[in-house]
Amino acid sequence: MPAWLFALLAAAFVFYTDDYVIAGVLPEIAGDLGVSEARAGQLVTVFSLTVALAAPVAGVALARVSRRRLFTVSLVVFIAANLLASLTNTYGVLVALRVLAALAAAASTPALFAFAAERAPEGRIGRYVAVVALGVTGSIAAGVPIGTWIGGHYGWQATFLAMALAGAAALVFLRAALPRDRDQPADVPALGDQLRALASPPVSLGLLANCVLMTGSMMMLTYQAPYLAAVSHVTVDQRALAFSLSGFAGIACIWLGGMASDRWGPDRTLRAGISLFIATMATLWALGLARPIAFAVILLVGTIQGGIAFWNSPAIQARLYTLAGPVAAQALALNTSGTYLGVALGGALGGLTLTTLGPELLPAVAAALGLIALTLLTLAVNAAKSPTTALT
Secondary structure, rough: HHHHHHHHHHHHHHHHHHHHHHHHHHHHHHHHHHHHHHHHHHHHHHHHHHHHHHHHHHHHHHHOOHHHHHHHHHHHHHHHHHHHHOOOOOOOHHEEEEEEEEHHHHHHHHHHHHHHHHHHOOOHHHHHHHHHHHHHHHHHHHHHHHHHHHHHHOOOHHHHOOOOOOHHHHHHHHHHHHHOOOOOOOOOOOOHHHHHHHHHHHHHHHHHHHHHHHHHHHHHHHOHHHHHHHHHHOOHHHHHHHHHHHHHHHHHHHHHHHHHHHHHHHHHHHHHHHHHHHHHHHHHHHHOOOOOOHHHHHHHHHHHHHHHHHHHHHHHHHHHHHHHHHHHHHHHHHHHHHHHHHHHHHHHHHHHHHHOOHHHHHHHHHHHHHHHHHHHHHHHHHOOOOOOOOOO
């Protein structure tokens, strides 16, 4: 695979790590800035919501900007935001800088996936997209732990400084590896045509299916700790093992999902992934009802669930890229928005389920959301086959 593809992976790794790493240094930020941990946690919320709101707007507004220029300017802004964050000791200023970093991520993240897809050889779109998507799971498995270790030993400002340095390294890599030919985007349709294409049932229903599926996946991953405590009485070390294995399973399943998308097609891959997600959620629900359960059993099913949460990502993006045609970058931007909204909704709905129904019913709600996502995907696939609704 070409070097530029791994440069895109490096950029994705940096952007996603910057969002998640705050969770690892919340106590240090809260203590130094004199705010509660709950208020410090809003730095994550602000970043995620900014990306969710800004990504589709940036996708349309920046559609005609060359990818090299877009990545360069975004990473420069990202580096500046993190460098300034490493120097501040004011909560309000830090919030503003998180918004600035999120705007940089919103502008570039969908374009990273679109660039990989449009330059992938025939029959390899899924795998090329999967390589970039490894930045997501890589940030969870490696980026966040490294950032947390740096913050724990040298202070949370050092974590932001490390993010600025990582952004600079990604920028150098991109500038050196990114091909210069075909750097300018193809002719972009008029705004009205873009909006009509994005609102078409094959695209919009698929986007909605991804948002619903992410809500179910993330509510389970977000509240995995209380679920494990309720059904298996796990120790802290066992809980850490469960999270670690989920992260590495996610890395493996993103790649396998990309290969499956190329071999089976995105639609079949998504049906298989969502169906397996529903099955694992139903299994975890049944195990919760039969608690206490041996940790080894919970670990096995939970690791499968953690991997399947990421299996669908390459297929979703390959499907959108193929369907949306000239507005593929904008569709992927909307998909990024839906993903971040799903993360936020998963946290909110999971918290409500936890307090009203109990942790053992978290998988049941997630399974129901999986069924809704599968229904929406089926409607999207059928709409794409219909001559009256399919994109031309």
